Amino acid sequence: MAVSDNLFSSILYDKITNMKARFHAFIGGRVQGVAFRFFAQHVADMLGVTGWVRNLYDGRVEVMAEGEKEALEQFLAELKKGPRLARVEEVEINWEDYQGEFLDFSIKFSGY
Secondary structure: OHHHHHHHHHHHHHHHHOOEEEEEEEEEEEOOOOOHHHHHHHHHHHHOOEEEEEEOOOOOEEEEEEEEHHHHHHHHHHHHHOOOOOEEEEEEEEEEOOOOOOOOEEEEOOOO
């Protein structure tokens, strides 16, 4: 009985730790004109995160991202740092349910 309990616990742990999720973020500071979108796309591709990034008219960058929760947390940590010339001052993030909406991570050239 203990073996099946351990197996069940292991399967449950894997499901919990490998959950897929989604976030919608708005990043403010010096984040436009510093290759932030290209940085975000590169990091997302390395982590297997899908979604998009775009500049907004108010100077912020908007990010919609989906993937494994752990990968998203790593992605968010990198977004909070930004590329070398960026200065991230604020990050507003809303976690959402995974939708499976995207095949890759792209740069949107709209939002103005």
